[in-house]
Amino acid sequence: MVGDLADSGALHPDWRAAFEAVPRHRFIPDTVWVEKEDRLTPVHRADGEQAWLELCYSNEAVITQVDDGVPAGPGQTGREITSSASRPDVVALMLAALEAEPGMSVLEIGTGTGWNAALLAERLGPGNVTSVEVDPVVADQARRALREAGHHVTVAVGDGAAGHPSSAPFDRLIATVAADRVPPAWAAQTRPGGRVLVPWATDFHNGALVAFTVDQDATMRGRIVGNVAFMRLRDQRGKRASLERNVHGVAQARRTFTDLHPYPVLGEYDASLAIGLKVPRCKLIVTHAEDGAYTVWLVDPWSGSWASLDHEPGAEKYPVRQSGERNLWQEVEDAYRWWDELDRPTADRWGLTVSPQDQYVWLDTKKNRINV
Ligand SMILES: C[S@@+](CC[C@H](N)C(=O)[O-])C[C@H]1O[C@@H](n2cnc3c(N)ncnc32)[C@H](O)[C@@H]1O
Numbered sequence: 001m002v003g004d005l006a007d008s009g010a011l012h013p014d015w016r017a018a019f020e021a022v023p024r025h026r027f028i029p030d031t032v033w034v035e036k037e038d039r040l041t042p043v044h045r046a047d048g049e050q051a052w053l054e055l056c057y058s059n060e061a062v063i064t065q066v067d068d069g070v071p072a073g074p075g076q077t078g079r080e081i082t083s084s085a086s087r088p089d090v091v092a093l094m095l096a097a098l099e100a101e102p103g104m105s106v107l108e109i110g111t112g113t114g115w116n117a118a119l120l121a122e123r124l125g126p127g128n129v130t131s132v133e134v135d136p137v138v139a140d141q142a143r144r145a146l147r148e149a150g151h152h153v154t155v156a157v158g159d160g161a162a163g164h165p166s167s168a169p170f171d172r173l174i175a176t177v178a179a180d181r182v183p184p185a186w187a188a189q190t191r192p193g194g195r196v197l198v199p200w201a202t203d204f205h206n207g208a209l210v211a212f213t214v215d216q217d218a219t220m221r222g223r224i225v226g227n228v229a230f231m232r233l234r235d236q237r238g239k240r241a242s243l244e245r246n247v248h249g250v251a252q253a254r255r256t257f258t259d260l261h262p263y264p265v266l267g268e269y270d271a272s273l274a275i276g277l278k279v280p281r282c283k284l285i286v287t288h289a290e291d292g293a294y295t296v297w298l299v300d301p302w303s304g305s306w307a308s309l310d311h312e313p314g315a316e317k318y319p320v321r322q323s324g325e326r327n328l329w330q331e332v333e334d335a336y337r338w339w340d341e342l343d344r345p346t347a348d349r350w351g352l353t354v355s356p357q358d359q360y361v362w363l364d365t366k367k368n369r370i371n372v
Pocket of ligand 1: 083132232
């Protein structure tokens with residue numbers, strides 16, 4: 001795995017020794033979960049060491065907890081992923097983007113398995129890593145794995161949005177869990193000039209990696225430096241959208257057509273990132289038919305509004321249905337045209353400022369604040 005990561009360019013040479021010294025499987029619990037036909041199904045190490053090891057050493061996230069530890073699906077299956085060991089190439093890219101050096105102090109938010117914390121401790125040195133995990137059972141497992149592997153890391157149980165004031169200030173902060181509203185405490189607890197790395201997500205788009213630099217005034221400004229998708233901070237999970245629960249009144253829905261093909265709107269990273277800034281509380285679901293046709297659903301689980309767009313191969317116009325107080329497809333189409341008129345900015349042109357008072361987005365320079 002380490003060789004593959006190095007060959008792919010994801011693993012920075014400075015981090016190679018740490019990856020070689022910290023075997024991932026020592027941090028993965030004996031029961032993990034895989035996605036099978038819309039269900040999360042357990043895989044037990046005791047039922048097949050080889051299959052379990054293959055999961056540990058694939059370049060994939062390994063699901064280590066579902067439904068906050070109490071599987072909520074039928075027959076002991078899970079519905080929601082609530083903890084995982086992140087994909088190794090994402091871990092490697094984020095560690096490189098953190099620009100951490102041996103001797104620096106780091107706060108990690110979202111301990112999960114403890115693997116990332118162990119990699120940090122291996123390179124930065126014992127006692128330099130603090131990690132906060134919201135789930136006490138997950139934190140306990142990570143603590144045990146870290147201890148058994150000989151890494152001296154402080155693992156605290158709590159809401160990582162509050163940081164870890166008693167060990168602040170830190171030189172670096174790395175969140176391995178996504179935020180929509182980035183907690184200002186992360187800036188306040190990082191030294192001026194320090195770097196804060198955050199997976200940033202909207203309801204519509206998950207997500208973008210933002211690398212912030214902290215100023216003297218506990219304000220941080222950053223740009224998008226990567227494309228990563230993480231689970232959300234527990235308090236920011238919001239509501240899950242479901243066609244069964246949220247789509248009602250199909251016969252009464254307002255019907256129109258659009259000639260805007262859904263792919264460039266919803267499937268292109270730069271466009272959907274920008275739409276996510278403009279259209280809050282909107283979740284995307286796509287359902288496929290066997291003949292290559294598909295339906296795009298836009299769902300606002302808070303207000304109950306929904307929209308759908310049916311795409312058939314070769315069609316040039318697409319039927320749209322909208323229901324509820326919002327016209328969700330119209331909002332998305334307007335946001336797409338707004339992005340188009342801005343000259344289709346790529347992700348790296350957006351910036352984010354987080355201050356003790358607020359959070360806002362800018363384009364190209366921090367003077368060019370965008371009202372979203
Ligand atoms: C993707 S996993 C982290 C992966 C981890 N760094 C590793 O090396 O395995 C995200 C973790 O964030 C935790 N989490 C979610 N909300 C949190 C919060 N508010 N504070 C701290 N941890 C949180 C989840 O319980 C989960 O374990």
